[in-house]
Amino acid sequence: MPELDVLIExxxxxxRRALSRLITQVERGDDSAETVISHLYxxxxxxxxxxxxxxxxxxxxxxxxxxxxxxxxLNQRVGIIAVDPSSPFSGGALLGDRIRMRDLYGDSGIFxxxxxxxxxxxxxxxxxxxxxxxxxxGGFNTILIETVGAGQAEVDIAATAHxxxxxxxxxxxxxxxxxxxxxLEIADxxxxxxxxxxxADITVKALQAMLQLGHPAKTVHHGTVVDVAGVPDExxxxxWQPQVLESVATTGSGVDDVVDEIGRHYTYLRETGRWxxxxxxxxxxEIEQLLTARFIARLVALxxxxxxxxxxxxxxxxxxxxxxxxxxxxxxxxxADFQNLPRG
Numbered sequence: 145m146p147e148l149d150v151l152i153e154x155x156x157x158x159x160r161r162a163l164s165r166l167i168t169q170v171e172r173g174d175d176s177a178e179t180v181i182s183h184l185y186x187x188x189x190x191x192x193x194x195x196x197x198x199x200x201x202x203x204x205x206x207x208x209x210x211x212x213x214x215x216x217x218l219n220q221r222v223g224i225i226a227v228d229p230s231s232p233f234s235g236g237a238l239l240g241d242r243i244r245m246r247d248l249y250g251d252s253g254i255f256x257x258x259x260x261x262x263x264x265x266x267x268x269x270x271x272x273x274x275x276x277x278x279x280x281x282g283g284f285n286t287i288l289i290e291t292v293g294a295g296q297a298e299v300d301i302a303a304t305a306h307x308x309x310x311x312x313x314x315x316x317x318x319x320x321x322x323x324x325x326x327x328l329e330i331a332d333x334x335x336x337x338x339x340x341x342x343x344a345d346i347t348v349k350a351l352q353a354m355l356q357l358g359h360p361a362k363t364v365h366h367g368t369v370v371d372v373a374g375v376p377d378e379x380x381x382x383x384w385q386p387q388v389l390e391s392v393a394t395t396g397s398g399v400d401d402v403v404d405e406i407g408r409h410y411t412y413l414r415e416t417g418r419w420x421x422x423x424x425x426x427x428x429x430e431i432e433q434l435l436t437a438r439f440i441a442r443l444v445a446l447x448x449x450x451x452x453x454x455x456x457x458x459x460x461x462x463x464x465x466x467x468x469x470x471x472x473x474x475x476x477x478x479x480a481d482f483q484n485l486p487r488g
Contacts, residue, residue, distance in 0.1 A: 152183055155282045158221075160255060163282050167257055170274035173437075181274055187281035189423070191223070192410050195305030197291045197327070202313040203337040206393035207402070208290050209248060214403040215286055216253055223279035223287040224248075224256045225272060255279065273304060273430050286406075302330035303429040306422050307409045309333045309402070312351065314343040328354055331386045333405050339390035339398065351388045384412055443473060446480040 154162035166184075170177040196204050196211075205226070212222045248254045257275060272289065279287050291301050302308050310331035328334070328351070336347050387405060391398030413419040444452075455472060458464045464472075 148179065148183060152180075152281070155278065156187065158252065158283065160252075163255060163278060164257075166278045167271075167275045170278060171259070171271040173271060177271070177274055181277055184277055184281040188277045189280070191276070191280040191284055192286045192307065192406075193276060193280075193289065193305045193426075194286060194406060195289045195291065195301035195308045196311065197301045197308065197330075198311030199313070202311040203393050204290050204311050207311060207335065207337055207391060207399070208288050210391075210393050210396055210399040211403055211406070212248055212254055212288065214399055216251060218403075220285040221253045221283060222255075223276075223282070223284035224254065225275055225279075225287065225289045226256065226258045227260075227272060227290065227292050255282070255284065273426075273433075276304075303425055306413060306419065307332045307406055309335060309406075311335045311337050312347060313338045314341045314347040328386075332384060332409050333402065334386050334388045335398075335402055336388060336390050337393055340392045340395075344390065348388050348390060355386060355388070384409065384418075442481075443477050446477050447473060451476070 151162045151166055155166055166180055169180050194211075196208055198204055208224060208226075212224060215222050248256060257279075259272060259275065276287055276289070289301065289305060308330050310327055310333070312334065314336065334351055334355075336344055336351065338344070339348075389398060389401050389405060391402055393399065413422060452473070455464075455469045459466055459469045
């Protein structure tokens with residue numbers, strides 16, 4: 145596809161229009177997405193993917209805005225994917241993040257793309273992974289992914305990013321919600337934003353206490369995991385202990401510390417070999433998602449709508465259970481596939 149080759153060349157040279165067109169193609173999710181990714185994939189694998197998640201109102205967009213500015217001062221090219229809630233009317237992104245990040249526009253080293261979640265759990269749009277690859281191939285050093293902020297469904301970001309930042313804010317009652325969501329388990333960095341508000345110190349201490357619950361016999365001394373006696377633990381020497389940082393994104397206070405911690409985690413991943421482990425996790429999730437999508441598409445193509453509806457109606461009426469329904473659909477699909485095999 146000559147036109148695609150031109151688009152890819154232009155995108156890799158920083159042409160923003162070409163980047164936008166390629167991302168639009170991969171968002172469609174059809175054969176064009178597969179073609180684009182197959183061409184781009186050898187050029188990917190260089191960007192540091194940073195996920196930013198947390199409850200709505202914690203100040204994710206404001207912090208992303210400030211992090212991007214600091215990274216630009218370090219001469220990094222920054223891609224930003226802002227996964228917005230979908231409009232209930234058009235299905236498109238509500239574009240709230242574009243409004244909050246308007247002061248980043250005009251910088252040729254920053255590329256922002258808003259994507260509609262379209263109701264997907266996990267706070268990520270279905271095509272986020274493909275859009276990341278386009279930006280990666282386009283030469284962006286760091287790609288920031290801001291999730292919708294849907295509470296307990298946010299854990300999907302951990303399998304998409306190399307570094308996951310969980311943002312909390314004081315006075316939002318998030319400490320119990322955080323435990324219920326298990327969101328601290330995915331955090332590489334924890335940031336208490338809006339730290340100038342009353343109760344911020346309580347939120348910080350609560351989060352630190354929660355982290356200690358995960359490592360009751362260990363602590364961190366100058367960045368090294370040690371046991372309660374203060375002796376370095378060889379088994380945990382390569383473990384990463386999330387730090388609780390404070391920031392006020394509206395003034396920029398504490399943002400330098402957040403950027404430094406992002407860099408420290410990047411170095412940790414590279415030096416310990418955990419980078420490749422994260423890559424395998426990301427690849428495994430993506431393959432499973434693609435397999436699921438292909439399987440469902442195949443089922444829809446082989447089994448007519450009225451037959452699928454009949455199975456659903458049987459389950460709803462308690463004439464059969466969901467497991468039996470799945471077995472029935474699988475048998476029908478395998479039978480249809482067999483009938484479509486070429487005869488020798």
